[in-house]
Amino acid sequence: MSSGLAPLELRLGHRFAVIDLLERALTHASAVAEAHLGHAASYQRLEFLGDRVLALVIADMLIAAFPDAEEGELARRLTALVRNESCAEVALEIGLGNWIRLGGGEIQSGGRKKAAILGDVCEAVIGALYLDGGLSAARDFIAAHWQARMLNWSGPLRDxxxxxxxxxxxxxxxxxxxxxxxxxxxxxxxxxxxxxxxxxxxxxxxxxxxxxxxxxxxxxxxxxxxxxxxxxxxxxx
Missing domain, CATH: 3.30.160.20 (Double Stranded RNA Binding Domain)
Structure with missing residues (x-):
């Protein structure tokens, strides 16, 4: 699989030193189950990490972009930007579904287009970027795909x-x-x-x-x- 990931690395703006990290970020639990691999071979742990990295970077971006905003307003904006739907939108933009490793059942049910899976994998990729290239690699990717969303968001400032x-x-x-x-x-x-x-x-x-x-x-x-x-x-x- 690693030999076919160069186009994705280009879209991510990062060449992985440890390509196994990116492969794991793209591996759904259904593929792990079919291959009888350990639980840690799926993207779930990287998704956990990527979710926190995304929140940290977005919070930092919000502080810089809205210096007069109160904590409540910043929290509303953060919640909207880090939700699974936003991550799924970014995944669709970069065609991430084409590289996801799924089990046969998930492939048949259209797993590559499921918003929940796309959002999870996007967070896992952010986690992989962080582990391979540090916060700067993750920040570059997040800024490239969330900056406009942050500035153009027009939702309510209260939950x-x-x-x-x-x-x-x-x-x-x-x-x-x-x-x-x-x-x-x-x-x-x-x-x-x-x-x-x-x-x-x-x-x-x-x-x-x-x-x-x-x-x-x-x-x-x-x-x-x-x-x-x-x-x-x-x-x-």
């Missing part, structure tokens, strides 16, 4: 749960309650469905890769349904 709670309280209602209605998937990649209940309103369910993400999705759905946020950008009226 959905906070906005919903303030909106509900402003109408004299009790605070929303959140309840997990379903947890599925393996331990390393769980999926949650959370219901939010507000007095006098239909229960709304949101889905996400964590309890917090599912809660935010549910709150967002209520805000959009009530016309508080626009569905396109979630800007407040």
């Amino acid at each position: 959905a749960k906070t906005t919903l709670q303030e909106w509900v309280q402003g109408r004299g209602l009790a605070a929303p309650t959140y309840e997990i209605v379903e947890r599925s998937g393996p331990d390393h990649a769980p999926s949650f469905r959370v219901a939010v209940t507000i007095d006098g309103m239909p229960t709304v369910v949101g889905a996400g890769r964590s309890k917090r993400e599912a809660e935010q999705k549910a709150a967002t759905a209520v805000l959009v349904a009530q016309g508080v946020w626009r569905p396109e950008t979630h800007d407040t009226h």
Whole structure:
């Protein structure tokens, strides 16, 4: 596989000294299972590392770009920029799906185009860049693909749960309650469905890769349904 990774290295802007790192970053757990390799042969550990490196670099970029922003605003911007969807978009931009190693089942189900897998692999590649070339290599890649996103982001500066709670309280209602209605998937990649209940309103369910993400999705759905946020950008009226 390593002999075919030169075009990807060019897109990443980094020539790997230890090409095994990049190969591991591209290896899904399904491929590991079929080859009867150890758990550490998949991208999961690199994804864990890359997620933290991405957050650190984006936080540093935000501090420099928005010197007058308060912590809450910086946190909102950071959350939007490091979410899995943003990573998946970057993966699509560089054609990362073409190099992902998948098991037969995942290939048949269109794994190369699945946003969850693309986002995870993008984070794993960032982890590989960090281990092979240090923070500067990871920073160069992140800056190249997140700088414009950072400057052009137009989402709300408050998170959905906070906005919903303030909106509900402003109408004299009790605070929303959140309840997990379903947890599925393996331990390393769980999926949650959370219901939010507000007095006098239909229960709304949101889905996400964590309890917090599912809660935010549910709150967002209520805000959009009530016309508080626009569905396109979630800007407040």
